[in-house]
Amino acid sequence: MRRAGLGEGGSGGYTASGYSVYEEENEHLQEGLRAKVNALKSLSIDIGTEVKYQNKMLDDMDTDFDSTGGLLGATIGRVKQLSRGSQTKLLCYMLLFCFFVFFILYWFIKLR
Secondary structure (H helix, E strand, C coil), X not given: CCCCCCCCCHHHHHHHHHHHHHHHHHHHHHHHHHHHXXXXXXXXXXXXXXXXXXXXXXXXXXXXXXXXXXXXXXXXXXXXXXXXXXXXXXXXXXXXXXXXXXXXXXXXHHHC
16 A cells, blocks of 8 residues: 555655645745744834933933922022021012923923
8 A cells, every 4th residue: 555645656746746835835924924024123123213212312301300400409599598588578589580480491391
């Protein structure tokens, strides 16, 4: 008894053509997989670029907030120093100025 593809004759030719069909299908699937891998690669590169950009932006914002915090801290220190004296009119002006600066900074940050 002969098995298909092992002996000589017509059945061996049929088996060989079946293998070529499988090979063509595998090559087609390989090309599809290769295209998907390339798409994922470009997507991951784009994500990495965006993450680097966002990190740079966050570092810049951190620096800006630190400098603004220092400025506001110094201004509050001056207001406290003025409050120790009896200069209420000057204290009111300084307090209004602080609120004005706060709202301008808030508006500026909100527009960014």
